[in-house]
Amino acid sequence: MVGLSWAERIGVPESFALAGLEMDPARLPGGTGWGELAGELRGYLDALVGVDPPADLVSEMAEQLRSWRERLAAARVPERDQPWGHRVDLPARGQALAPHVEMLDRGDDWLEATVVFGRFHLGGHDAVHGGAVALLFDEVLGRFSDTHGRPAARTVSLDVAFRAVTPPERELRLRVWFEREHGRKRQLHGELRDGDVVCAEARALFIVLRPDQG
């Protein structure tokens, strides 16, 4: 997988591509409905976190989820064939782990995006969990690290400074950029803002994988 280009892996020029996403979603893993499903799952998790449901609703939900888990077991595929995390044409790569990110614009070495953390990502006391903020940076810096023809790399370190509380359920701004590239090493920075307030900053080091490190 690692030796393959984005186009070979998923049929798009690269993650965070500005153009070239005109391919037919029906031909991608998960098909045309996958974006809606991922969005509904995200919405379900946000809604679940925010309720104290009556006992009959809890049992009904558990029963329905058990039934879905059993049906899905029959459709299990190897990682390379799953749509979850591979649909770079969709926000958050068509998964619900990372928050909802929408790219606004990008250059060769910088990217701007909006991000909304749901109630699912709440740590406590109306603040987004610090681990979810770190997840956002790893996700976006990691994906952006592999753009503009650069081969795949992996995060070896990620330092996050939490400057102010990151609020859930608000549209925040994210800016990421390359600081330095030398040999197999790529240093990227990121900044998360709520209006003029800097919520968090990140510095990450990525190491380009050798062909045998897939």
Ligand SMILES: CCCCCCCCCCCCCC(=O)SCCNC(=O)CCNC(=O)[C@H](O)C(C)(C)COP(=O)(O)OP(=O)(O)OC[C@H]1O[C@@H](n2cnc3c(N)ncnc32)[C@H](O)[C@@H]1OP(=O)(O)O
């Ligand atoms: C279908 C397509 C869809 C796919 C979607 C995917 C999107 C993904 C999006 C999500 C993205 C999420 C992204 C994720 O979450 S990636 C997942 C989290 N990260 C990992 O699991 C990485 C685990 N580590 C490794 O695998 C190895 O360390 C690798 C393979 C990366 C390098 O091991 P390798 O044995 O090859 O290299 P080396 O040890 O000789 O080191 C090489 C150089 O690096 C320097 N160094 C190393 N570590 C550190 C450090 N901590 N601080 C400072 N420097 C460090 C080291 O000194 C040396 O420097 P020099 O001596 O040469 O000067």
